Amino acid sequence: MYQVADMSVWQGRNDSEEGALGRRWHERVQQLHEAAAAGTALLGFACDAGVSRNQGRPGAKEGPQAIRKALANLAWHHEGHVYDGGTVACEADALEDAQAELGRQVAHLLAAGHFPLVLGGGHEMAYGSFLGLARHAELQKRRPRIGIVNLDAHFDLRAGERASSGTPFRQIAEACEANGADFLYLVYGISEPANTEALFHRARSLGVQWRGDEDCHRDNLENLLDTLTFFADQVDWLYLTVCLDVLPAGVAPGVSAPAPYGVELPVVEALIDAAKATGKLMLADIAELNPSMDRDGITAKVAARLAWRLAR
Template sequence: MRVIDPPMDCWHGRVDAEEGELGRRWHQLVQPLSPTSQGVVLTGFACDAGVARNQGRVGAREGPRALRAMLANLPVHGQAQLSDAGDVVCEGDALEHAQARLSGLLCGLLERGLFPIVLGGGHEMAFGSFGGLARHLARRHPAPRVGIINLDAHLDLRLAQRASSGTPFRQIAEDCAVRGWPFHYCCLGVSEFANTPALFERARRLGVTWLRDEDMGETRLPRTLALLERFLAGVDQVYLTICLDVLPAAVAPGVSAPAALGVPLVVVEALIDRVAASGKLRLADVAELNPRLDIDGQTARVAARLVGRLAQRRQQAQTAGAALAGALA
């Protein structure tokens, strides 16, 4: 396991100099993480050891670089600062060391008041991401109510002798039990045909909130948002994780396990908007981008749109919260 410096060679692209400040793109704004960095910070988790252990198709370790390259040309819409903290790189099968390193890195970023978005990488990253938030919160709250919202075709609650991309939320549940914390887990987009009855039974025992992909079409969006609202009302801090295989295979083919049905992109974006608007979002990640399996960068393009939306909506929520606080002062 190692941490590499931000790959700034990824941050290049079109320059519309004639348009001035309003013509800027992400590659013109992103800077390496520094002591004065504020706002959104990106970090990569270059790992697919968990996917390999889960008998999936490897290649997600190349996801962070491909995602940065697609993010580079996004237009800047109000972002004041964007920083890049580099990549946690998993060497060989050293998954647990990479997860621990990711946790430490994220804890440090959260301590500085930054909003991290982790670019994956297999979904084994979720255990490291949660660990970073948990370490940060444990210094401030005896038993924080952390809500884990996973947009995913898979519950990822599998029992196994070794950690993998199929076990992170079962590991988080066990970690919460050790800490004496409640386990608040909401998984949206679950495919009945990609999860065994054993996983659904474990989800029931753990009190997991979930919705199936077939119940999350556009016409059912109001009901989906109502369920999400109820979940958000019961937590104080939110970790949002998006597995790209929640999307239809026609939208996101570049993943280890493409969805036969999936959740429409417009629904996924509406969920992101609602979570960000809650003011409770502290950390997010995007998992399972596999450039080896992508078609003409299609999945990377969708992933970049989601990351851009997360950054934009989070900043809008912060601005609205600051304005409200000022009005009440």
């Protein structure tokens, strides 16, 4: 289920005449190894099972490689190390096994001092990512309070006996309750037409904080950032997850559920920067890239830009 990194994907333009300052990602990303110095570790989650179970448009399993290919040719402006940590690939409908394996890999990366940046893949990855962070938290002398910031058009709090791309945060809430931990969840970009009243009711009952897509605009950015800062002040660790369907369909067409309204890219990037600025960001992921639905690779390029920003 876990596949080591295929470094052949890291290819691109060579500007050797520019010297060291002309380097690109494909020239700097290294294959992760046990003795690697602390850095950002890319980890793919190649999975369609959650989207299929959620009655969405399959194709997200190709997302990790598409993001890597888009990253490969981007300019290198980073000071730290970036590694390719391989991919967790879901076999057939074995979603629960894939989530468990993702959790093991994330926990391993955190224990080694890396910043895991998970590339998806459907948003069912969020449950696996959280499992890894929670496992790492259990090893600390004092269990840290974990806060989740999600940039997403959807709550992903759906009911249902089987896990899917619509259930990860409900699963996390249940895991928190079972372990006596607080479920601290803040979502930016919620689309009211795309979430049933049942989901709003569940969000209220779980104490979820959210900001609707109509409120997530540049004129309201100061308020949005203040909300994130206040939320971060209440926790020890932050987990940031970005579902690409939070962006307008014109910017991110290659997703399972394109957003007719969405949150513009400058606001998404400002929120990412604010999360990093807290100094509490332990883990991040980028979900729901579906290359088969992408137009001119634009969504992959947007995802790569966000990964570039998170790794910087």
